[in-house]
Amino acid sequence: MKKRAFTTALTALALGASLCSAAHAAEPLRVVATFSILADMVRQVGGDRVAVQALVGPGEDAHVFQPSPAQARQVGQAQLLVANGLGYEGWMARLVQSAGYRGPTVQATNGVRPLDAAPGDDHDHHHGDGDHDHDAHAGHTDPHAWQSAANAQVYVKNIVNGLCAADAAGCADYRARGERYTAELRQLDADIRAVWAPVPAAQRKVITSHAAFGYYGQAYGVRFLAARGVSTDSEPSAKAVAQLVRLIRTEKVRALFIENISDPRLMEQLARETGVRASGSLYSDALTKTGGDADTYVQMMRTNTARMVAAVKGTS
Structure with a gap:
């Protein structure tokens, strides 16, 4: 009996050790x-x-x-x-x-x-x-x-x-x-290339809050104009804003977007001065919380693309 109890105890110890190492x-x-x-x-x-x-x-x-x-x-x-x-x-x-x-x-x-x-x-x-x-x-x-x-x-x-x-x-x-x-x-x-394919090159112009979409523009043939530089931390000068207003008018830009990480006031000012209605928001440097429409990288890219294409076509 003692031997069996001893063996059982050893087995239990070994099992405990293996469970511990597995954990x-x-x-x-x-x-x-x-x-x-x-x-x-x-x-x-x-x-x-x-x-x-x-x-x-x-x-x-x-x-x-x-x-x-x-x-x-x-x-x-x-x-x-x-x-x-x-x-x-x-x-x-x-x-x-x-x-x-x-x-x-x-x-x-x-x-x-x-x-x-x-x-x-x-x-x-x-x-x-x-x-x-x-x-x-x-x-x-x-x-x-x-x-x-x-x-x-x-x-x-x-x-x-x-x-x-x-x-x-x-x-x-x-x-x-x-x-x-x-x-x-x-x-x-x-898929992104296929969605942009029917849009004429001259129409592929988008204004964003800061210059976060350079790689997207190069990859998918879209021209981005930004109110700020590549850091959201810099305030554009009055001269830079005036230049953008002129550009939006002369180039007949339809797509004007605020980013989810940016202060919307500047883009609202551009919308007022040009008469171009802001097309909503894009996701540049951050995802949404779980359950949002950009809660993964893939979803973010799909949502951004759908919104931009709708805006430049004038269907948003």
């Missing part, structure tokens, strides 16, 4: 992404194996973001950090330093061909306390590379590689999910 193995990888669009991409690739937190959440503006002590702790406890790069996160170096983060970082734009910002764009991303981003690209590179679905495929490749390096046991799963997601992004790219 430990099942603990998701802690990933911090700098903003909501990146966080969605990481979730698409990582599935249940990752627990993703976005520093700049849905509907929030990364250009004027100021990290809180709680967010610095989040970064300090992360096992992987995913950032856009190209000077987008001007606050990043300081945050990593204050958080004491020593882990791996994925630069999602690694391998993307960067676009120059349009001449005259204020491309310095402010920190909100008077400091400027001293990233080498910050003065003249447009960081909004995710606005092309082809570039999004590069982001996914970098995310897959980063997750594989941080969690080798999950690599086959990450690669399989990455391939499925890439196929979805290829379809998205083809």
